[in-house]
Amino acid sequence: MSTTLTILPAHEAFDIGDERVDQHEKVVYCRDDASGLRAIIAIHDTTLGPGFGGTRFKAYDTERDALHDVLRLSRGMTSKNALAGLPFGGGKAVIIGDPATQKTPEILRAYGRFVEALGGLYVSAADYGTNSDDLDIVGEETSHLTGRTPAAGGSGDSGPHTALGVFVAMRAAAETLWPEGLKGRTVGVEGAGKVGGSLARLLVDEGADVIVADPVEAARRRVSEATGGAVRTTSSLDEEHVDVYAPCALGATVTVERARALGARLVCGGANNQLPTQDEDAALHAAGILWVPDYVANAGGVIHLADFERLGRTSDEVAAHVGRIADTTREILTHSAEAGMPTGAAADELVAARLAAGRG
Structure with missing residues (x-):
C-alpha cells in the first residue's frame, strides 16, 4: 500500500x-x-x-x-473570486x-x-x-x-446566498432588456435543488412566471410545496418557451441552439461551466442572446463561505456583499455593449484588470 x-x-x-x-x-x-x-x-x-x-x-x-x-x-474560481472581490x-x-x-x-x-x-x-x-x-x-x-x-463550526447552507446572487444578476440583466425587468416574464429554472428551489421562490416574489424542471419528481414536489403551488413544474424544459433560461444543475448546457429552442433572450443561472466550449460565448453574443457568465452570477455561495468563515463578516454584511453581484453584472454588460464584445470576454477583461492590480 x-x-x-x-x-x-x-x-x-x-x-x-x-x-x-x-x-x-x-x-x-x-x-x-x-x-x-x-x-x-x-x-x-x-x-x-x-x-x-x-x-x-x-x-x-x-x-x-x-x-x-x-x-x-x-x-x-479565479474569475469568480476576483469578480466577487474576495482575497482568494x-x-x-x-x-x-x-x-x-x-x-x-x-x-x-x-x-x-x-x-x-x-x-x-x-x-x-x-x-x-x-x-x-x-x-x-x-x-x-x-x-x-x-x-x-x-x-x-461551519456557516451552514450556502445555497440561499447562491440563489440570491443569481437572482440579483438576472434582475440586473433583465432590466437592460425589458422596462419591467423580470415582472411578467417566463423564467425556466433547470434544476430543483437547493439553488434552483430558492431561486424559484425569489422569482415568484418578483412577479415572474416560473417553470421549474427536474427529472426527479420528489424534487419538483418540494419546490411546488415551498412556493405554495405558484410555480409550474415539469421533468424537462425541452417543450417549453421561456424569456429567461436559468441553468441550475450540471454545466455544459448553454448553447445557441438550446437558447433558441427555448426562445430565451437571457441566460443566467447557478450552474458552473455552463458553456460546452469558450467559442459559445461569441456565438451567443452574435445571436443576440444575453448570457450572464456563471462565475459572475453564482458567486453568492463562495461569498457566503469566505465572508462568514474566513473574514468574520455579519449576516447583513454577507447579504450586502452578495447584492453587489448586481453591480458587477451591470459593469460587465455595459462594457460588453460599449465594446461590442461577448459578455464572457468582457468579464474576463475585468478579471485580468483585477489580477493586474493585485500583482501591482
Missing part, C-alpha cells in the same frame, strides 16, 4: 481539451492505496490569495476527463469515483491529509457529490476548508 502526492511540473505544457496544464500554478495528483482515494487538486492562480474552491466527487469516464474538469473549474485565488479538486457507492470516511480523511499537505495553498469546500457532513470528516485532517456543519 502506498500514499503518493505527485505534482505535475510547471512547464508541463500539454492540452486537455480547451485547457492547458501550464496555465495553472500547481496541479497535484493524490493517491492513497489504503483507502482507494484518487483525486486531483488544481490551483490556477494565487495572485489575490490562496486557491479557494469546492471538491467534486464524481465518476469520470477517464482520468483525462477528471483532469479537464478540475482545470476548467479551478480557472473559473482559484482552486478546485475532484475525487474520482461514484459518491453513491465509493465515498467512505477513509477516502475523505485521506483527501483531508492531502489538502493539509499543501499548507494552506488550497482551501476546500463542497461541490457536486460532497456536502457539509463530508467536510466534517475531511476537517478531521485539515483546517484548510470551509462549509462544515454548524455543529462543527
Whole structure:
C-alpha cells in the first residue's frame, strides 16, 4: 500500500481539451492505496490569495476527463473570486469515483491529509457529490476548508446566498432588456435543488412566471410545496418557451441552439461551466442572446463561505456583499455593449484588470 502526492511540473505544457496544464500554478495528483482515494487538486492562480474552491466527487469516464474538469473549474474560481472581490485565488479538486457507492470516511480523511499537505495553498469546500457532513470528516485532517456543519463550526447552507446572487444578476440583466425587468416574464429554472428551489421562490416574489424542471419528481414536489403551488413544474424544459433560461444543475448546457429552442433572450443561472466550449460565448453574443457568465452570477455561495468563515463578516454584511453581484453584472454588460464584445470576454477583461492590480 502506498500514499503518493505527485505534482505535475510547471512547464508541463500539454492540452486537455480547451485547457492547458501550464496555465495553472500547481496541479497535484493524490493517491492513497489504503483507502482507494484518487483525486486531483488544481490551483490556477494565487495572485489575490490562496486557491479557494469546492471538491467534486464524481465518476469520470477517464482520468483525462477528471483532469479537464478540475482545470476548467479551478480557472473559473479565479474569475469568480476576483469578480466577487474576495482575497482568494482559484482552486478546485475532484475525487474520482461514484459518491453513491465509493465515498467512505477513509477516502475523505485521506483527501483531508492531502489538502493539509499543501499548507494552506488550497482551501476546500463542497461541490457536486460532497456536502457539509463530508467536510466534517475531511476537517478531521485539515483546517484548510470551509462549509462544515454548524455543529462543527461551519456557516451552514450556502445555497440561499447562491440563489440570491443569481437572482440579483438576472434582475440586473433583465432590466437592460425589458422596462419591467423580470415582472411578467417566463423564467425556466433547470434544476430543483437547493439553488434552483430558492431561486424559484425569489422569482415568484418578483412577479415572474416560473417553470421549474427536474427529472426527479420528489424534487419538483418540494419546490411546488415551498412556493405554495405558484410555480409550474415539469421533468424537462425541452417543450417549453421561456424569456429567461436559468441553468441550475450540471454545466455544459448553454448553447445557441438550446437558447433558441427555448426562445430565451437571457441566460443566467447557478450552474458552473455552463458553456460546452469558450467559442459559445461569441456565438451567443452574435445571436443576440444575453448570457450572464456563471462565475459572475453564482458567486453568492463562495461569498457566503469566505465572508462568514474566513473574514468574520455579519449576516447583513454577507447579504450586502452578495447584492453587489448586481453591480458587477451591470459593469460587465455595459462594457460588453460599449465594446461590442461577448459578455464572457468582457468579464474576463475585468478579471485580468483585477489580477493586474493585485500583482501591482
